[in-house]
Amino acid sequence: xxxxxxxxxxxxxAHEIDQQRDLFIASGKIVGIGSAPDGFTATRRIxASGKIVxxxxxxxxxxLREPGFEYLxxxxxxxxxxxxxxxTSLAIPPDTDPPLDExxxxxxxxxRAKKLNRAHVYPVGALTLRLExxxxxxxxxxxxxxxxxxxQANTPIVDTQVLFCALQYAAxxxxxxxxxxIAPRFGHEGVAHDGEVATRLGLPGIPTAAETIALFTxxxxxxxxxxxxxxxxxxxxxxxxxxRAAKAEGLDITCDVSINHLxxxxxxxxxxxxxxxxxxxxxxxxxxxxxQAALANGDIDALxxxxxxxxxxxxxxxxxxxxxGATGIELLLPLALKWGQGHKLSLLxxxxxxxxxxxxxxxxxxxxxxxGARADxxxxxxxxxxxxxxxxxxxxxxxTPFLGLxxxxxxxxxxxxxxxxxxEP
Amino acid sequence: xxxxxxxxxxxxQHLLSLDxxxxxILTAILDTAEPFTEVxxxxxxxxxxxxxxxxxxxFFENSTRTRTxxxxxxxxxxxxxxxxxxxxxxxxKGETLLDTVDNLCAMQADMFVVRHASSGAPYLIAEHLHTTxxxxxxxxxxxxxxxxxxxxxxxxxYTIRHYKQDFTKLVIAIVGDVLHSRVARSQxxxxxxxxxxxxxxxxxxxxMPTDLDKLGVRVFHDMREGLRDVxxxxxxxxxNERMNGPLLPSGQEFFKVWxxxxxxxxxARPDAIVMHPGPMNRGVEIDSAVAxxxxxxxxxxxxxxxxxxxxxxxxxxxx
Numbered sequence: 001x002x003x004x005x006x007x008x009x010x011x012x013x014a015h016e017i018d019q020q021r022d023l024f025i026a027s028g029k030i031v032g033i034g035s036a037p038d039g040f041t042a043t044r045r046i047x048a049s050g051k052i053v054x055x056x057x058x059x060x061x062x063x064l065r066e067p068g069f070e071y072l073x074x075x076x077x078x079x080x081x082x083x084x085x086x087x088t089s090l091a092i093p094p095d096t097d098p099p100l101d102e103x104x105x106x107x108x109x110x111x112r113a114k115k116l117n118r119a120h121v122y123p124v125g126a127l128t129l130r131l132e133x134x135x136x137x138x139x140x141x142x143x144x145x146x147x148x149x150x151x152q153a154n155t156p157i158v159d160t161q162v163l164f165c166a167l168q169y170a171a172x173x174x175x176x177x178x179x180x181x182i183a184p185r186f187g188h189e190g191v192a193h194d195g196e197v198a199t200r201l202g203l204p205g206i207p208t209a210a211e212t213i214a215l216f217t218x219x220x221x222x223x224x225x226x227x228x229x230x231x232x233x234x235x236x237x238x239x240x241x242x243x244r245a246a247k248a249e250g251l252d253i254t255c256d257v258s259i260n261h262l263x264x265x266x267x268x269x270x271x272x273x274x275x276x277x278x279x280x281x282x283x284x285x286x287x288x289x290x291x292q293a294a295l296a297n298g299d300i301d302a303l304x305x306x307x308x309x310x311x312x313x314x315x316x317x318x319x320x321x322x323x324x325g326a327t328g329i330e331l332l333l334p335l336a337l338k339w340g341q342g343h344k345l346s347l348l349x350x351x352x353x354x355x356x357x358x359x360x361x362x363x364x365x366x367x368x369x370x371x372g373a374r375a376d377x378x379x380x381x382x383x384x385x386x387x388x389x390x391x392x393x394x395x396x397x398x399x400t401p402f403l404g405l406x407x408x409x410x411x412x413x414x415x416x417x418x419x420x421x422x423x424e425p
Numbered sequence: 426x427x428x429x430x431x432x433x434x435x436x437x438q439h440l441l442s443l444d445x446x447x448x449x450i451l452t453a454i455l456d457t458a459e460p461f462t463e464v465x466x467x468x469x470x471x472x473x474x475x476x477x478x479x480x481x482x483x484f485f486e487n488s489t490r491t492r493t494x495x496x497x498x499x500x501x502x503x504x505x506x507x508x509x510x511x512x513x514x515x516x517x518k519g520e521t522l523l524d525t526v527d528n529l530c531a532m533q534a535d536m537f538v539v540r541h542a543s544s545g546a547p548y549l550i551a552e553h554l555h556t557t558x559x560x561x562x563x564x565x566x567x568x569x570x571x572x573x574x575x576x577x578x579x580x581x582x583y584t585i586r587h588y589k590q591d592f593t594k595l596v597i598a599i600v601g602d603v604l605h606s607r608v609a610r611s612q613x614x615x616x617x618x619x620x621x622x623x624x625x626x627x628x629x630x631x632x633m634p635t636d637l638d639k640l641g642v643r644v645f646h647d648m649r650e651g652l653r654d655v656x657x658x659x660x661x662x663x664x665n666e667r668m669n670g671p672l673l674p675s676g677q678e679f680f681k682v683w684x685x686x687x688x689x690x691x692x693a694r695p696d697a698i699v700m701h702p703g704p705m706n707r708g709v710e711i712d713s714a715v716a717x718x719x720x721x722x723x724x725x726x727x728x729x730x731x732x733x734x735x736x737x738x739x740x741x742x743x744x
Contacts, residue, residue, distance in 0.1 A: 199634040200444060202544040202571030202610055207635070271429055271552075272545030316523055316553075318543030320570070 001043050001418060002026045004036070008048025008379060012055060013352035014368030023053055025375040028418035033371060044420070048379050051412055054351050056088025056119075056376035058358040058367045060256050060304035061232065062329050064090070064121075065396075066112065067105065068097025073309040073396040078329065079118035081395035083422035085330035086378030086411040087305075089359065089366040090119050094126040095153035101126035101137045103145035110146045118421055120376070122148045122362050124178055127166050133157035133184075136169055143175065148362050149230065151178035154279050158184040160217060167227035176228040176254075176363070181214035181239055182280070191320040193235075193281040197266040203320060206281050211239040219246045222253065230361055231255035233306060235280035237290035244299045254361050255299075257291050258306035259328050259335040264288065264401055274315045274322035275401040295353060296343045302358040303339070305332040309397025327397035333378070334386045334407035341408060347382065377415040384410025429551050432560070436744040439551045439564040440737050442573040444614035451618055455583050458736035462729065464501055474739045475504035478535040482508045483525070484567070485541040490703065491567050491577075494727070495538045498734035502742075504536075522546065523553050530554075536563045536741060544570030544607075563741040571605050576737060577702050578611030580730040582619060584722055585657055587729065588698050592619040598651050598693075599625070599642075600683060601661030601710050602632045604672075608702045609661055610640075617641040627651035628683060631672040648682070648689045655693045660685055660701040663710050676709045686712040690720065698722045 005023040010033070012018075024032030024040055031037050062082065065073035082090060092109065094100035100109070106123045113121040125147035129135040132155075139150060150170055156179075157163040170177045182188075187210035192198040194205025215231070219242060222229050231243055234257050243255050260278055265288045269276045276282055294300040308325030315322050328335075332354055340350030359367030366376060386407045390398040414422035428445055432438040437450055464470055480499045482492050492508065499506045511525060522541075529537070539547045547566040554562050568574040582592075589595055597616055603609045603626050616624045617640070626637060627645045637644055645651030652658060668676040685699065699711075699721045707713045715721060 194635045196636040196639045199636050200610070200640065202569075202573065202607055204571075205635055272548045274549075313521065316549070317521070318541065318546040318549055318570075320543050320545075 002040060003415070003418065003420070004042035004045045005048050005053055005377065005379065006045055008051050008053035010053045010369070011348050011351055012369040013348050014356040015370065016348070018346070018348045023369070023377070025415070025418045028375055030369055030371055030373050030375045033369065046379065046413060050381070051379050052347060052382050053377060053379050055355045055367045055369050056378045056414065056416065057086050057332055057354045058089040058362065059087050059307065059329060059332055060091045060302055060358045060361060061093055061258070062090040062305060062307040063093055063095070063309065065309060066096065066109065072311055075112055075116055077394065077396040078307070078309065079116050081329050081393070082119040083414045084394045084411060086333050086380060086414050087329055088119050088376035088378070088414065088416050089122065089362070089364060091122045091124055091148065091362055093153045094124055094151055095131065095155070099126040099131045100124070100147070101129050101131070103138065103141045106142055106145040106147055117419070118416060120366065122364060124149045124151045126150065127152050127177060128157065128162065131155045133159060133162055136166055139170060139175060140173060143173070148364065149176045149178050151232070152180070154180060154182065156182040156184040156214060164221050164225065167221050167225040171225045171227040174228065176230050176361070178230040178232050179218050180232045180280070181211045181218065181234070183210040183213040186210045186213055190281070191277060192269060193266045193283040195266055195284055197269055201269065201272065208236045208238050208283065211236050211280065212242060215239055215242040219251065222246070222251050228252040233258050233261065233280055234291060234300065235261050235283050236287045240290055240294050240299065247299070254301045256302040256304050256358070257295055257300050258304055259331055260306065260326055260401065261288065262291055262295065262303060262339055263335060268401055272319040273401065274317070274319050275326060275399055275403070277319055277322040277324050278326060279324040292339060292343065295339065296345060302361060303332070303336055303353045304358065305329045307395070309395050310399045312398065315399050326400045327393065327395040328400060330393060330395060331388065331400065331402055331407065333380060333411060334409045337382065337409040338407055375415060375418040378411060379413040381410045381412055382408070386410055429548060429555065432744060437740055438744060439547070440575050440741065441547050441551060441564065441566045442614065443575045443578045443611045443618070444573065446618065448618050451579070451582065451615060454579055454733065454736050454740065455586060457740055458583055458729070458732040461732035461735040464735070465728070465731065470501055471503055472501065473503050475499065475502040475742050478504045478742060479533060480504045480506050480536045480538060480738070481529050481534045482506060483511060483529070483537050483539045484509065485511045485546070486568070488540055488568070491540065494730050495567060495734055498731050498738060501731070502735055502738055504738070522549065526550050526553060530559055530562060534562060536565065536738065538565045538567045540567040541569050544572035565737060565741070568607055570607065571610070572607050573611050574607040575611050576730070576734050577608050578615045579737070580726055580733040581612055581659065581700060582615050583729045583733050584700060584726050588722060589656055592621050595621050595656045596623045596654060597621055597625065597657040597659065598627055598655045599659045599661065600627045600648070600685065602663050602667060603628055603637065603661065604632045604634050605664065605667065606661050612659060613640050613642055625651050625655065629673065649692050652689060653692045656697055658685065658690065658693060658697060658699045660699065660710050662702060662704065663706060668709070680709050684708070684710055684712060685715050687714050687718070690715055700726055703727065
């Protein structure tokens with residue numbers, strides 16, 4: 001199929017492009033930007049007048065729940081959600097069941113995803129076997145199978161010696177290790193930010209220091225080992241300050257924040273709203289404001305959905321018993337736009353945080369529009385609106401604190417490798 | 426944000442927490458309780474206010490004392506009381522909390538008295554009743570996790586008002602394990618709402634939750650400083666399992682530093698009253714000489730508790 005995307009406002013942060021240009025696609029690749037290659041005859045023309053044409057979004061954390069948790073979601077349901085959200089590249093955390101700790105599993109996941117022919121998946125392998133924090137996984141084998149990095153997901157390594165060795169080993173090959181800053185034995189029984197709201201509601205707290213203590217350790221080990229780190233899901237101003245200082249020191253460290261922590265705080269827990277039971281916990285308004293500012297000034301590199309579909313049964317229980325997490329892949333673009341508007345950023349700068357920046361962290365060529373590149377495109381109406389309702393969410397998980405809200409932006413088309421995989425109904 | 430405790434007319438729909446409850450409702454409950462104290466002194470201790478109503482005591486956590494006082498209160502109002510010890514029944518067979526509630530609703534329940542080990546569980550039930558449009562069913566929180574124990578807080582307010590009349594002239598100290606105490610949270614909410622100018626909490630740092638001062642209290646760690654010139658001392662229970670471990674070295678040391686003895690009580694005002702939500706650990710948080718002394722009002726608290734619970738049930742039944 002040859003597609004001509006006409007009259008759109010093309011925004012490609014990777015090349016600092018923001019102007020009206022047509023896009024020409026053939027054989028799954030971008031073959032023309034601005035002008036058609038010789039002899040190009042479109043089989044499909046998409047009129048993108050008044051719309052934004054940008055690279056398909058890149059999400060650094062999308063739990064598709066396969067293998068192991070198919071009752072919560074399947075590749076099919078979550079890929080549909082990704083398509084509806086304009087997200088064409090997904091990094092998959094290793095906390096499946098069994099975890100992504102052996103090449104066969106990773107190959108199977110990649111194979112299943114490829115067969116569905118929707119978003120591209122980038123598995124993040126388990127840093128240790130079964131995520132138990134004891135034995136290293138076969139990192140080189142896992143990379144051959146398709147892993148782009150290694151992580152412990154939400155399960156911190158208790159034994160610092162093992163973490164040190166894991167970072168050393170990863171550094172041997174130059175693999176980036178993605179770590180969520182969670183102290184393994186501090187605040188681990190908590191369910192909400194240790195502050196006024198938790199005190200008022202009688203919820204066991206997770207102190208900010210649970211994040212900073214972990215970061216002190218990670219950063220010191222990165223210094224010692226030379227490992228490349230990606231710090232996932234920052235939640236606090238104090239944690240942010242440590243990462244900022246480590247970057248300034250010259251360590252190779254990147255970091256991200258989730259859509260939930262960018263927009264919400266402990267106040268949103270209200271009267272025990274289990275949709276706000278998240279890992280890490282929602283922290284104070286001051287923390288949220290610091291995260292917003294840091295994403296704007298570049299201290300935080302990327303925005304991710306931290307997509308975690310969970311069924312109603314696991315959320316319709318008392319707050320502290322609820323499973324942490326929120327669905328979010330369909331909200332990545334609208335919540336990026338909402339944040340960008342609030343900070344008066346250009347669309348180009350806003351989109352940078354969900355396209356080229358996360359793509360670079362993955363080490364992928366995704367997230368940009370260049371001649372010969374894979375034609376992964378999102379076309380959206382920046383003036384449109386996305387209303388978040390259970391009925392409209394395609395994800396099998398309906399668990400999001402943003403239910404009922406009208407958010408800016410509406411995805412019109414999602415193109416993956418030159419095929420239109422989603423068109424606005 | 427809508428307050429799930431109040432109905433569209435601003436009346437009490439459920440009693441879930443004293444935090445966020447307006448002062449006039451708190452006062453109305455105490456006023457309503459006043460005549461109910463006399464019912465116990467009658468030959469026939471019964472009023473027909475809730476005749477034909479079914480009240481389910483839904484206890485997901487073991488309790489004898491609180492459950493019994495709710496049962497007595499309901500029976501004195503002529504309600505039918507059904508006790509469900511859910512801690513040992515259906516939820517152990519895998520039934521969810523809300524399935525249990527749906528089943529009891531199908532049995533035409535009018536009121537649930539809920540105790541649960543998790544903070545917020547009664548809110549979940551109230552929210553569920555709201556979304557399933559069963560607005561005629563009321564929920565009373567009989568203690569949820571560390572969050573709230575509103576009827577205990579109310580009976581404490583009743584007791585203070587009984588002995589001290591005017592809340593706006595009092596200095597009150599709450600002593601002990603505030604971190605894990607739903608009673609303390611309800612007391613703090615009620616005392617600050619009722620206009621007590623100085624609420625103090627006293628205890629070791631390990632038993633004080635973060636940002637406690639933001640709840641409108643002054644935090645003390647030294648008993649003699651904290652008790653100086655107070656009008657009311659409210660002791661908290663220290664759970665056995667918290668006495669030896671990372672929070673406290675031993676019950677003995679706790680008693681030595683924070684146990685209420687006649688010597689420590691001597692720095693309070695001479696007419697200070699001493700309260701305790703029970704059951705007491707004599708020799709851990711309170712010395713027997715104080716517990717049995719002339720300043721203790723611990724048994725009247727229990728008596729008032731029944732009247733206060735009658736008041737709450739009768740108000741909910743009429744809203």
